[in-house]
Amino acid sequence: MPHSIHPKLRVLILVLAYNAEKTITSVLNRIPRDMAEKYDLGILVIDDCSRDGTWQIAKKHLEDFWCPGEALRNPVNQGYGGNQKAGYRYASERNYDVVAMVHGDGQYAPECLPELLEPFTRVGEQVDAVFGSRMLNKANALKGGMPYYKFVGNIVLTALQNILLGSRLSEFHTGYRVYRVSTLDSLPLDLNTNDFHFDTEIIMQLLFSGGKIVELPIPTFYGDEVCHVNGLRYAWDVMVSTVKARLIRMGIFYDPKFYFPHTEVASTISKFSFPSxxxxxxxxxxxxxxxxxxxxxxxxxxxxxxxxxxxxxxxxxxxxxxxxxxxxxxxxxxxxxxxxxxxxxxxxxxxxxxxxxxxxxxxxxxxxxxxxxxxxxxxxxxxxxxxxxxxxxxxxxxxxxxxxxxxxxxxxxxxxxxxxxxxxxxxxxxxxxxxxxxxxxxxxxxxxxxxxxxxxxxxxxxxxxxxxxxxxxxxxxxxxxxxxx
Known part of the structure; x- marks a missing residue:
């Protein structure tokens, strides 16, 4: 009796790029070629209306690439979160199973993609997201050039968010993520911000909806890439969004992007145990x-x-x-x-x-x-x-x-x-x-x-x-x- 043949997992590598003409070719070339043997692979580069030649360089480079690829350019800058939304919609419309987010500036190593994708191949295990964490091994984060103020800020923000949300993540602020597309389809992503704290909002949606998140260690690399994030503004937005989400889960406010009634647990506290x-x-x-x-x-x-x-x-x-x-x-x-x-x-x-x-x-x-x-x-x-x-x-x-x-x-x-x-x-x-x-x-x-x-x-x-x-x-x-x- 012939063995059943399982179809390959359809994986989209989503490369987010903004003013990355110096690094985009290197990032694409560093994607491991042997991944094509295990996965039905596709590559999408989305240039978020760069002021340099990022889109032209990526488009030309993908013409003779070793796997199918496409380069798109947003006509208007959508922001970090808005660019992700476009990429995830692309993955959904083209029936991909998994989408892996890579940054076009090379800060996150494309060589780690096989390890981050592995949890999605485990039989009988439903994984909704895999995060590459720089903080599972904090010493390596500093050795990799993470600025000390970002290192401390990452630890403090993550600790506060874990307390508020009842979670145990080592890092809320990694940009190296792999998502199950069907899970993304179930989340109200269109309601999320287009700014940098989009990553925080999608984590909270995963937590509140009962999604399973796996963290795996990744190396840290800070080179001469330009950081487009205003650190103080980002920290403020993250904490405001986290506190708001916590209050919403407590029933004090309402926002549909954090409302998942099927996962709510009824209170076990009797109303007659206090002067209600x-x-x-x-x-x-x-x-x-x-x-x-x-x-x-x-x-x-x-x-x-x-x-x-x-x-x-x-x-x-x-x-x-x-x-x-x-x-x-x-x-x-x-x-x-x-x-x-x-x-x-x-x-x-x-x-x-x-x-x-x-x-x-x-x-x-x-x-x-x-x-x-x-x-x-x-x-x-x-x-x-x-x-x-x-x-x-x-x-x-x-x-x-x-x-x-x-x-x-x-x-x-x-x-x-x-x-x-x-x-x-x-x-x-x-x-x-x-x-x-x-x-x-x-x-x-x-x-x-x-x-x-x-x-x-x-x-x-x-x-x-x-x-x-x-x-x-x-x-x-x-x-x-x-x-x-």
Whole structure:
């Protein structure tokens, strides 16, 4: 029986070039020829609108090259990241399996390509990216001529990024990389910067999407090539992007280029282990009550009320999927209810005013029911500070959640309820849910304690969320009808 023949891995060697007329021929000649025996090889040189003869030299040199090659020239400079985007799109459109990035200035040794490609040939192992790291052997980096300030900066930046992202890479800033093309196709690369910190953003996308990164040692070589990177600006951009990505993963901000919901891990921290909104609501409900939960909370609150306070709870789970609060109210024992919970409800309505009018009319026959209405406070000091800086960033949850159609301060929520015919009986303020973002540790507990104290003093500024206990007042029609009866 004949052995099955595995097709060769299709590999594109992407040479990024800018003002590299002195080195581009040498870089191409240093690509190992024996690679063509193992791989279906192609070469693409992209000249990013150089001011010298880089494109002409590369194009002529590839005409009689030992493997298929093409030289392109961007009509307008795209930047380091933009040039990569064009190369990766080229690899995708031509059905390459793997794309290996090489710099046209010769800083990264083309001779290392076979070693960097080897992990992609391992049977049964899915590798998404291989990075050639100069910092796996730090002594060699200095011997290879890496300037000391770049050496120290690389170590410091990488350490900070590893802390923020929970990763363990030896280097975030290598430009010698090999990617699986299908993995690149799954990432929103078009949203990434065109600047030099594109490399940092693609690492974070790989980490957040669950991609597997392999690091291999490479030699370091610094010659007389011209560095086009502003070091201080690059370090600033890298850290801003990293902090932003970390905050996005914590749910504080939203940016689609770092949003990968299929890899998110649900928090294992109970909302009842700290003074959260759910805990405040649960403490306000009397034991043995009949409760209608119209909120957008998960089932944890209802389960807690049933288990710990022996309450009868309606409006949860599959029941909630059957009604549309913007147009109707669910079937429930309205006349016997003790509580109606409106946590994260009003800000998600097309018209909170109309919703409250319908609710008030439905509660007309029950004078003892208490409504607990809760909403995020857009006047929270962090939101105010961000607005002062010109930022108003929506996120997947929190005060500026993407699902929020209306935003409230504490004062505007109180006015909304009063105008809708409800009388405020009690007020509770909640701190930001730091444990859900930072974990239940000493830091989050200190932040909670400080935030709770400040929220009691200045709720409009420091309350993350407000909960109002209100009673409905009878409408004029209801009073008249009762008088007539």
């Amino acid at each position: 909104t759910s805990r405040i609501v649960a403490d306000a409900v009397r034991p043995g009550s009949v409760v209608l939960d119209l909120g957008c909370t998960d089932g944890e609150l209802a389960e807690y009320l049933r288990r710990e306070k022996n309450c009868t709870v309606f409006g949860t789970g599959e029941e909630r999927e059957k009604y549309d609060l913007d147009h109707s109210l669910p079937d429930a024992p309205w006349d016997t209810l003790d509580y109606v919970l409106l946590v994260d409800v009003l800000e998600q309505r097309d018209s909170p005013e109309e919703f409250l009018q319908r609710l008030r009319a439905r509660l007309a026959g029950n004078s003892k029911v208490t409504v607990i209405a809760g909403t995020a406070n857009v006047g929270f000091f962090i939101t105010r500070f961000m607005l002062l800086l010109g930022q108003f960033n929506y996120s997947r949850r929190g005060i500026l959640a993407l699902t929020h159609k209306r935003l409230f301060t504490i004062g505007s929520l109180e006015r909304l309820l009063r105008y809708a015919g409800f009388r405020i009986q009690g007020k509770h303020v909640a701190a930001a849910p730091y444990p859900l973002a930072l974990g239940l540790n000493r830091l989050s507990r200190v932040l909670l304690t400080v935030n709770v104290g400040l929220a009691k003093l200045l709720p409009g500024l420091f309350a993350y969320q407000v909960l109002l206990e209100v009673l409905h007042t009878p409408s004029v029609e209801h009073v008249l009808h009762k008088a007539e009866r």
